Amino acid sequence: MLELQVRFQLAEFPLEARLAVPIGVTMLVGESGSGKTTLLRLTAGILRPDSGRITLGGRVLFDRDAGVCEPPRARGVGYVSQDDTLFPHLSVRENVAFGLHAAHRPAAEVRDRAQRTLERFGLLPLAERRPRQLSGGQQQRVALARAVVLDPEVLLLDEPLSALDLATRRALRGELRRQLESLPCATLFVTHHPGDALAFGDRIAVMERGRITQSGARDEFLRHPGSAYVAEFLGVNLVAGVVAGRAPDGLALVTVGDRTLAVPDLERDGPVRMLIHPREVVLSRQPPVGSARNVLRGVVEEVLAEPPGVENVRVILAGRPALAALVTRQSAERLGLKPGIEAYASFKASAILVLPN
Amino acid sequence: MKPRATPTPASGGPATLFFLALAATTALVALLALPFIGLLARVTPAGILVHLAQPQVLVALRLSLFTTLASTATVIVLGTPTAYLLVTREFPGKRLLEVLLQLPMVLPPTVAGFALLMAFGRAGFAGRALDVLGISLPFTTLGVVVAQVFMAAPFYIAPARAGLGSIDRRYLEAADTLGAGEAFRFFRVMLPIALPALLSGVAMSAARALGEFGATITFAGNFPGTTQTMPLAVYMAMQSDLDTAVVLSVLLLLMSFGLLLGLRSAPAGWLGIQARAGTPGSLSAR
Numbered sequence: 001m002l003e004l005q006v007r008f009q010l011a012e013f014p015l016e017a018r019l020a021v022p023i024g025v026t027m028l029v030g031e032s033g034s035g036k037t038t039l040l041r042l043t044a045g046i047l048r049p050d051s052g053r054i055t056l057g058g059r060v061l062f063d064r065d066a067g068v069c070e071p072p073r074a075r076g077v078g079y080v081s082q083d084d085t086l087f088p089h090l091s092v093r094e095n096v097a098f099g100l101h102a103a104h105r106p107a108a109e110v111r112d113r114a115q116r117t118l119e120r121f122g123l124l125p126l127a128e129r130r131p132r133q134l135s136g137g138q139q140q141r142v143a144l145a146r147a148v149v150l151d152p153e154v155l156l157l158d159e160p161l162s163a164l165d166l167a168t169r170r171a172l173r174g175e176l177r178r179q180l181e182s183l184p185c186a187t188l189f190v191t192h193h194p195g196d197a198l199a200f201g202d203r204i205a206v207m208e209r210g211r212i213t214q215s216g217a218r219d220e221f222l223r224h225p226g227s228a229y230v231a232e233f234l235g236v237n238l239v240a241g242v243v244a245g246r247a248p249d250g251l252a253l254v255t256v257g258d259r260t261l262a263v264p265d266l267e268r269d270g271p272v273r274m275l276i277h278p279r280e281v282v283l284s285r286q287p288p289v290g291s292a293r294n295v296l297r298g299v300v301e302e303v304l305a306e307p308p309g310v311e312n313v314r315v316i317l318a319g320r321p322a323l324a325a326l327v328t329r330q331s332a333e334r335l336g337l338k339p340g341i342e343a344y345a346s347f348k349a350s351a352i353l354v355l356p357n
Numbered sequence: 358m359k360p361r362a363t364p365t366p367a368s369g370g371p372a373t374l375f376f377l378a379l380a381a382t383t384a385l386v387a388l389l390a391l392p393f394i395g396l397l398a399r400v401t402p403a404g405i406l407v408h409l410a411q412p413q414v415l416v417a418l419r420l421s422l423f424t425t426l427a428s429t430a431t432v433i434v435l436g437t438p439t440a441y442l443l444v445t446r447e448f449p450g451k452r453l454l455e456v457l458l459q460l461p462m463v464l465p466p467t468v469a470g471f472a473l474l475m476a477f478g479r480a481g482f483a484g485r486a487l488d489v490l491g492i493s494l495p496f497t498t499l500g501v502v503v504a505q506v507f508m509a510a511p512f513y514i515a516p517a518r519a520g521l522g523s524i525d526r527r528y529l530e531a532a533d534t535l536g537a538g539e540a541f542r543f544f545r546v547m548l549p550i551a552l553p554a555l556l557s558g559v560a561m562s563a564a565r566a567l568g569e570f571g572a573t574i575t576f577a578g579n580f581p582g583t584t585q586t587m588p589l590a591v592y593m594a595m596q597s598d599l600d601t602a603v604v605l606s607v608l609l610l611l612m613s614f615g616l617l618l619g620l621r622s623a624p625a626g627w628l629g630i631q632a633r634a635g636t637p638g639s640l641s642a643r
Contacts, residue, residue, distance in 0.1 A: 046530050085527045085528055102542075103536050147534075147535070
């Protein structure tokens, strides 16, 4: 368990954060410039808090009042920064072995542990390459392996997927998740990407202007977004309903407001909470003819531009429940979607993610 | 107008600036290259061999090689930690120290030699102390080495400092969080990454030591076999045996050229290093 309570003056506002990071993955989300990276650097010992206390499993890493400030090398903290920081003059194998050599482990142990870690991260075929001969995704894997080989008590990951293109990012997400789940350490994972936050986190902490404004289990977040920022950040449809029966094909029928949804993988009865990602929702002006099990009719309430530079718009369909759909700007124009227009939203049963109770 | 790969002046007519720059470069290259050509035109390979065999040439050559090696090694051993300190630490008097370390670059070598003599000569305060230990610098080979170190050290420290200081600090932070102590970090991260810059400094300072004349002759004198290095031998030969002077000069020219070409332009790829620019001199802010 990593426990932080730190203060550090940033250019525009003070960072004042209190956070506990248990074993497992905690996602630290927030906008660029909210202080996420700074919090990691304070924990790693690269920056020194103005005041406060940082403990790791009872061990004091920093305590201003007691005059304790362990240097980075003595903290047992693995830090994978956003940028590529692989040593350019060392091979992948030498990069991974770096920390073991630095700790003056016996040569045989260094060889063994480096070899096992390379194997585990699928890096053996690349072991003798230099970092510049690797793709962005491969470099990221090496950086993670280089930190993990030391069995850190805490792993700090600063947007490890941000430098990657979208396809690589998706592919690596699953792999990274498996790797992180197998680690017996507390991981603090910084991202400003909602997809990452939902894909990885057992727990989520939100940082806004230097403060942790909400932290807790992921599902709790989806149920009770603590602020408008959180709700918007997560940007998903969260709907609550009650199981009403079974369809002949085995799908559960769930009553949501005045509608009924077909939901897969639902054995239990009673109330359920479900997520439907807006990207999975297809909009049309006529009743759709297709394989999607769920078709809802509604009236367009709002057409919201996504952040500038993104060619998507978010369409809110009024009704009980209201439903957000993500469509390209072109599609929205072609369909003539604007407030007051009647439209149909459709999505497959498999697009529904049932949250555990 | 066709698109161009290189920027062109926005005004002043097409390529006017380019031709002016070309003319200036030509004039400068002529000034630098013509003397070399004049020198090279006077020798033949056979002539070089004949004069090389002369004892006084061989003796001067051997002394120059020995003292240059010794002074360059000293400069590396003393200069590298100095550059490291300047890059990683802040301390009072740092600016003064920096100026002091640059001073020999602009000081007339005869003044440097004279100052060395005042300090390390028989009557000098440091000379008397060394005398007790049985060490004498003036008019000895050791004195030649000291004069060369004095004159050449700044030529190593400046690029070494720039090289160490421009290492991307994220590499250093990575080393820190991976548990590296300061020494491990220096030898395994900083030294290899800054190696091209350090080698460039070695080339500059070795070439400077090899060509050292004024401080050597003032401080160490001009004794064949003990203190008469090649530049001094050239000066002596000019007054009696022009051909020998030419051969010695050509040798010096080739050695300096080779040093600069070999070490100074050592390509980064050859060392397996991809240089990445950082903020020079920013390390000490931590």
